[in-house]
Amino acid sequence: xxxxxxxxxxxELRRLLRDRRALFAAVILPALLYxxxxxxxxxxxxxxxxxxxxxxxSLALDLSAAPPELAQAARDALAQQTPIQLFDLDAExxxxxxxxxxxxxxxxxxxxxxxxxxxRLVGGSGQALVTASPDxxxxxxxxxxxxxxxxxxxSREAGTRARHAxxxxxxxxxxxxxxxxxxxxxxxGLDPQVIxxxxxxxxxxxxxxxxxxxxxxxxLLSGGSYAALATFAGEREAGTLETLxxxxxxxxxxxxxxxxxxxxxxxxxxxxxLASLMLCGxxxxxxxxxxxxxxxxxxxARLALGLVYLPGAVLICALLCLVCGKARxxxxxxxxxxxxxxxxxxxxxxxxxxxxxxxxxxxxxPFTGAALCLRDALSGELGWTAALVMWASHxxxxxxxxxxxxxxxxxxxxxAGGGASSRARGERPxxxxxxxxxxxxxxxxxxxxTRLQQWDLSRGLMxxxxxxxxxxxxxxxxxxxxxxxxxxxxxxxxxxxxxxxxALLCVPAVTWAMTHLLAWQLEVLPMPSAAADASGxxxxxxxxxxxxxxxxxxxxxxxEELFLRGALLSSLRRDLSATRxxxxxxxxxxxxHLSIYRLVPTFLLGGALxxxxxxxxxxxxxxxAHALYNALAVLTQGESPRVGWARAEWMHYLPFLAPxxxxxLALPPRRxxxxxxVEEHRP
Amino acid sequence: xxxxxxxxxxxxxxxxxxRGRVEAVRGLDLQCHRGEIFGLLGPNGAGKxxxxxxxxxxxxxxxxEARIDGVDVTVDSLEVRRRIGFLSxxxxxxxxxxxxxxxxxxxxxxxxxxxxxTRAVEKVIAAFDIAPFQxxxxxxxxxxxxxxxxxxxxxxxxxxxxxxxxPTTGLDILAxxxxxxxxxxxxxxxxxxxxxxxxLSEAERLCDRIGIIHQxxxxxxxxxxxxxxxxxxxxxxxxFRRLVEEAAA
Numbered sequence: 001x002x003x004x005x006x007x008x009x010x011x012e013l014r015r016l017l018r019d020r021r022a023l024f025a026a027v028i029l030p031a032l033l034y035x036x037x038x039x040x041x042x043x044x045x046x047x048x049x050x051x052x053x054x055x056x057x058s059l060a061l062d063l064s065a066a067p068p069e070l071a072q073a074a075r076d077a078l079a080q081q082t083p084i085q086l087f088d089l090d091a092e093x094x095x096x097x098x099x100x101x102x103x104x105x106x107x108x109x110x111x112x113x114x115x116x117x118x119x120r121l122v123g124g125s126g127q128a129l130v131t132a133s134p135d136x137x138x139x140x141x142x143x144x145x146x147x148x149x150x151x152x153x154x155s156r157e158a159g160t161r162a163r164h165a166x167x168x169x170x171x172x173x174x175x176x177x178x179x180x181x182x183x184x185x186x187x188x189g190l191d192p193q194v195i196x197x198x199x200x201x202x203x204x205x206x207x208x209x210x211x212x213x214x215x216x217x218x219x220l221l222s223g224g225s226y227a228a229l230a231t232f233a234g235e236r237e238a239g240t241l242e243t244l245x246x247x248x249x250x251x252x253x254x255x256x257x258x259x260x261x262x263x264x265x266x267x268x269x270x271x272x273x274l275a276s277l278m279l280c281g282x283x284x285x286x287x288x289x290x291x292x293x294x295x296x297x298x299x300x301a302r303l304a305l306g307l308v309y310l311p312g313a314v315l316i317c318a319l320l321c322l323v324c325g326k327a328r329x330x331x332x333x334x335x336x337x338x339x340x341x342x343x344x345x346x347x348x349x350x351x352x353x354x355x356x357x358x359x360x361x362x363x364x365x366p367f368t369g370a371a372l373c374l375r376d377a378l379s380g381e382l383g384w385t386a387a388l389v390m391w392a393s394h395x396x397x398x399x400x401x402x403x404x405x406x407x408x409x410x411x412x413x414x415x416a417g418g419g420a421s422s423r424a425r426g427e428r429p430x431x432x433x434x435x436x437x438x439x440x441x442x443x444x445x446x447x448x449x450t451r452l453q454q455w456d457l458s459r460g461l462m463x464x465x466x467x468x469x470x471x472x473x474x475x476x477x478x479x480x481x482x483x484x485x486x487x488x489x490x491x492x493x494x495x496x497x498x499x500x501x502x503a504l505l506c507v508p509a510v511t512w513a514m515t516h517l518l519a520w521q522l523e524v525l526p527m528p529s530a531a532a533d534a535s536g537x538x539x540x541x542x543x544x545x546x547x548x549x550x551x552x553x554x555x556x557x558x559x560e561e562l563f564l565r566g567a568l569l570s571s572l573r574r575d576l577s578a579t580r581x582x583x584x585x586x587x588x589x590x591x592x593h594l595s596i597y598r599l600v601p602t603f604l605l606g607g608a609l610x611x612x613x614x615x616x617x618x619x620x621x622x623x624x625a626h627a628l629y630n631a632l633a634v635l636t637q638g639e640s641p642r643v644g645w646a647r648a649e650w651m652h653y654l655p656f657l658a659p660x661x662x663x664x665l666a667l668p669p670r671r672x673x674x675x676x677x678v679e680e681h682r683p
Numbered sequence: 684x685x686x687x688x689x690x691x692x693x694x695x696x697x698x699x700x701x702r703g704r705v706e707a708v709r710g711l712d713l714q715c716h717r718g719e720i721f722g723l724l725g726p727n728g729a730g731k732x733x734x735x736x737x738x739x740x741x742x743x744x745x746x747x748e749a750r751i752d753g754v755d756v757t758v759d760s761l762e763v764r765r766r767i768g769f770l771s772x773x774x775x776x777x778x779x780x781x782x783x784x785x786x787x788x789x790x791x792x793x794x795x796x797x798x799x800x801t802r803a804v805e806k807v808i809a810a811f812d813i814a815p816f817q818x819x820x821x822x823x824x825x826x827x828x829x830x831x832x833x834x835x836x837x838x839x840x841x842x843x844x845x846x847x848x849x850p851t852t853g854l855d856i857l858a859x860x861x862x863x864x865x866x867x868x869x870x871x872x873x874x875x876x877x878x879x880x881x882x883l884s885e886a887e888r889l890c891d892r893i894g895i896i897h898q899x900x901x902x903x904x905x906x907x908x909x910x911x912x913x914x915x916x917x918x919x920x921x922x923f924r925r926l927v928e929e930a931a932a
Contacts, residue, residue: 007791011780018779018820243775243836246739247792248764411741 004249008257009264012231016265025226026265030219030273038286048153056083057158058126062091066132066142070173074144077169078130081161091121091131098145099133118147128158130166199380204290205298206379210352211289213371215277216270216309217348218341220316223269224262225337228317228324231258232408233333241414251409255325259402263317270313278303298378305377308387311394312370316344318401325408335435339587343367350596358386364393430480434571437476438588441563444468445592458543458551465555469563476567480574490566491619495669502664503612503621507628509658510608514601514629515637521600545635545642552634557627564589564606565613565622573614582610605629617669685753687844687875688715688738693747695733695899707733709899710747715877715892717843720870722890723879724923730899731879732772735848738877739769751844765793768837770847774829778822782813782832785821786839793840807835827858834865845869847878851885863889883919893919895926902926 016022059078063071078086094117102110122129128148135143144166148159196203235241244254281291290297323340327333348371351362358376363369369390376382407413449468452460473490481489543551564585572581589606590599609622616622636646645651695708708730715721723731736742737749740760749756751763776785786804795803808814811831816824821832830850837845847866851859866876866889880886886893887907894904903910903926907919914925 003794003796004792007788011777011784011788014784015777015779238778239771239773240775240777242741242771242773243769243789244792245741246764246767246769246771247789248761248794249792250761411736412743415736415742 004253005257005260008254009260012227012258012261013264016227016230016261019230022226022230022265026223026269027272030223030269031276033273034276034280035285038280042285052153052157054083055154055157056085057128057154057161058085058087059158059162060089060091060122060126060129061086061131062089062095063130063132064090065095065134066144070142071132073169073173074130074132074166077165078162081165084158084161087126089121089129091129093117094121094129094147095131095133095145099136114147122147126158127152127155128162130162200295201299201302202380204295205302205377207289207292207295208298209375209378210354212274212306212378213309213352213374214345214348215273216312216374217316217345217367217371219270219273220266220313221320221337221341221344223273224266224317224320225324225340227262227265228320229327229330229333229337231261232321232324233327233330236327236414237329241409242411245409245411245414250406252406255321255405255409256402259318259321259405262321263314266313266317266320274303274306302378302380305382306374308377308382308390309370309374311391311398312367312374314398315366315370315394315401318398318405319344322401322405322408325405335431339583342587342591346596346599347371358383360386360389363387363390366394366397370394430571430574431576433480434476434568435584437472437571438568438584441469441472441476441568442588442591442594444472446594450594458547461551462555465551465559469559473559473563473567476563476571480567480571489570490562491570491613491617491622492566493618495616495618495620496667498664498667499616499618499669500621500624502661502667503616503625504628505657505661505664507625507632508654509656509661510605510625511629511632511636512655514605514633517601517604521597548634548642549631553627553631556630557623560589560592561609561613561619561623561626564592565609566619569610569613578611578614582607582614585610612665615665615669684716686714686750687717687719687752688713688721688846688877689748689750690734690738691748693734693737693749694745695730695737695742696745707899708737708744711896711899711901713894713901713904715875717875718870718873719891720866720876720878720889722886722893723877723896724881724883724886724893724919725879725896726881729896731896732848733899734896735769735846735877735879738763739767739846740764765840766842767844767846768840768842770833770837770845770850772849772852774833776821776829776832776836779820781818781820782824782828783808783817785832786813786835789836790839795840803839807839811835826854827861830854830858830862834862838869843874845874845876845878847876849879849881851880851882883923887919895923897927897930900930902930 016026061075061078063074066074075086078084094114097113097117101113105113118129128146131145131147133143133145135141146159146162146166148162149155150159198206235244245251277288278297280286281288281297284291319340320337323336324333327336344367347365347368350356351368351372352375356362356372358372362372363386369386373382373387373390376386445464445468449460449464452463452468454460474486477486477489487493568588569581569585572584576584586603586606589609590603593599593602595602605626609626612625613619613622635641635643636651641647690711690713693708693711693713694706696704696706698704711730711734713721713734723734725731733742737744738751738756740756740763743757752766754762754766756763777788780788783804786807787800790800790803808817811834813828813831813835816828821829824832834850837847845866850866851862854862863885866878869876870891878889890907892904892906893910895902895910903913905913907922910919910922910926911917914922914929916922916925
């Protein structure tokens with residue numbers, strides 16, 4: 001068996017080495033990426049700074065309120081920031097506005113008033129303004145205000161030069177006065193010093209450890225994905241797989257040989273990328289963490305400890321192989337890489353947040369365990385028990401995936417029913433249409449929805465739910481419907497009453513399960529207070545109950561369902577199996593909520609609602625279930641629930657209605673959704 | 684004598700995403716002996732390729748039996764694959780490997796190593812006159828050269844049974860003629876050759892026996908003379924047409 005694995009590995013590596021695109025993706029790009037980016041940004045930054053430093057700036061001054069000797073010292077200090085031109089003006093109106101005119105004004109009005117006065121006084125004759133006035137807190141001191149417009153490069157430069165000059169002057173004056181008052185007594189002043197007791201390798205490793213695990217995932221994915229596509233999907237598309245499968249060897253060693261080639265390609269990419277990064281750090285390019293302030297990086301011995309990440313690489317490459325092995329064409333494989341990236345990179349990014357410590361439980365979780373162990377290894381804090389748990393869980397996971405991979409290279413799966421259909425060639429117009437609109441929807445939520453809600457939470461939420469999301473739903477469904485009706489495309493067909501009832505009966509159990517899942521997730525991955533504040537949940541506390549129900553339960557129940565379970569799912573289902581269509585729309589549902597901490601619960605809820613839509617051939621049960629789920633979540637959960645019956649004894653028994661609900665849902669639908677078409681049900 | 688290839692009541696159904704449940708092969712009976720060329724003749728979609736893939740152990744049969752040299756393909760498909768040389772309709776060569784590398788690779792997959800490997804590769808390189816382009820990558824070879832490498836790959840291990848799926852499709856006249864010569868030479872060496880085609884003249888010239896397959900069913904099988912006698916038609920084209928009409932009626 002090992003001879004066959006080696007033969008397949010050798011040929012696959014030879015094929016990859018002769019493929020220019022593979023070489024570019026695995027070696028050239030990772031080697032040149034950092035030097036090019038860092039060198040270019042360094043040059044651009046330096047050249048920008050040089051241009052700005054050489055440019056003469058014009059600074060307006062009103063130092064009339066400062067003591068004459070201080071005014072002169074400030075003027076001298078500013079004049080040294082050459083090339084600079086100083087001129088005096090009377091800024092009394094602006095000083096008066098700062099001292100008395102801002103009372104009762106909000107931040108926006110204050111900024112507008114200040115800007116108007118600045119423009120009137122300075123106009124186009126200067127790029128920044130320095131005013132002097134007595135400090136209201138310390139009448140003996142002089143308050144110097146520097147006005148500049150940071151969005152304009154020259155004005156920002158003028159402001160920066162003024163700040164540097166005046167801060168330096170302040171420090172000089174303070175030192176002189178302290179010495180004059182206290183003499184040279186060393187106990188007369190405080191001189192705090194922070195001393196880092198970590199070794200240079202530890203400090204550099206810790207700094208780099210916050211970056212490298214995520215980088216490793218992304219680099220492995222980019223380097224391994226082309227190799228996996230070429231060795232699995234590409235071979236199937238080129239027709240060479242049939243020749244291979246007719247040889248007198250089992251599929252498993254073929255799969256293992258191909259996997260080994262993908263692993264080698266991924267590890268070479270990672271090695272080249274890492275070496276390039278280290279060299280950039282040592283050469284002082286790019287201000288890399290671990291290489292700033294004269295640090296020379298974590299050192300080779302510490303980097304060698306990074307080999308602890310190997311099971312993570314094995315698992316990622318096994319997953320890539322499985323995904324590409326399932327794909328029937330190169331193009332189809334490319335489309336499935338995105339979910340793999342999200343599945344692997346997102347948990348890694350989450351656990352690399354400050355404050356997350358490596359526990360045995362987290363070490364066992366795929367991808368996160370490997371990332372945490374690499375981080376700890378680089379900072380010199382690797383716990384060997386956690387590392388052993390991580391190795392066992394990751395290698396176990398990879399073994400399971402590779403076992404599955406052997407089954408994928410079965411002729412029955414590869415050839416039976418494949419024919420020359422458009423699907424076998426990877427042409428899936430409806431899937432591509434749905435994916436484009438799904439990604440567009442997430443971007444629209446990010447770019448428009450969040451801004452609307454930052455502007456005004458209640459009005460922004462309503463605009464997002466009732467204008468933005470329905471527009472996306474209509475736009476998606478309009479083209480996808482073909483000659484069918486828009487209503488049917490959106491799933492707006494009457495369901496069976498028993499299905500509607502069944503869906504509602506299942507909701508309390510889903511709410512109960514999600515509550516426990518969230519509680520467990522918070523234990524494993526505590527939500528930082530900043531993230532909790534950003535969620536906006538605090539702001540809706542003050543809303544009345546009817547307002548809350550309409551905004552957070554009924555509106556999402558209708559509008560989100562129209563887009564996700566309506567337009568997107570119908571379009572996806574035309575080209576994909578029910579499972580894949582449901583998973584895709586669940587992923588978009590999760591991403592649409594723009595919260596890492598709600599990703600898993602919303603994904604699971606989206607999956608359940610998608611399955612409900614397909615089962616009942618109507619969107620209405622999903623709408624009702626979604627609205628009820630949200631209503632229960634906002635009314636009955638939390639420390640102090642809004643409704644008195646939230647703590648009632650009978651609430652504990654509601655989840656037990658789920659079996660009855662499932663039984664009702666098991667009854668045949670009136671209509672059946674198949675391939676995006678709604679047909680009459682034939683028993 | 685055990686037939687080199689034998690099928691009994693062979694059936695194959697599969698689920699197609701677009702067409703639903705498809706019955707590709709419906710109760711196919713077939714026997715082919717050593718030193719015999721059997722042509723499987725039928726239009727596109729008749730079930731020829733599916734039958735050959737079942738015999739090669741790539742696909743499993745839904746029901747019925749298929750044996751190569753007495754070995755059941757469902758029981759020991761690896762042993763079956765050792766005894767056959769299979770040539771798919773697609774030449775199935777890796778574009779970025781050279782002709783020699785391709786042959787060495789497949790020799791290794793057949794368990795050959797060292798001297799045995801070198802001998803086997805040199806033998807087919809000489810037999811199919813591959814030496815002039817043995818170090819050229821397959822992507823740069825002409826269609827005829829690629830076909831020669833493909834055949835060489837299929838007979839590297841000197842199999843007693845050859846299964847060829849439309850071996851002359853896409854070939855020019857010269858390459859096609861070379862292929863026909865090769866098939867005849869294998870018959871002379873005692874190899875059993877089963878090949879599928881929809882080119883009637885090829886079947887007429889080459890085959891000892893012909894099986895007419897249509898919609899997964901074997902409409903008739905026998906020598907050309909037997910088929911003529913059964914249908915009363917002179918030319919194979921007419922034989923084929925009458926059998927199909929008979930089946931439709």
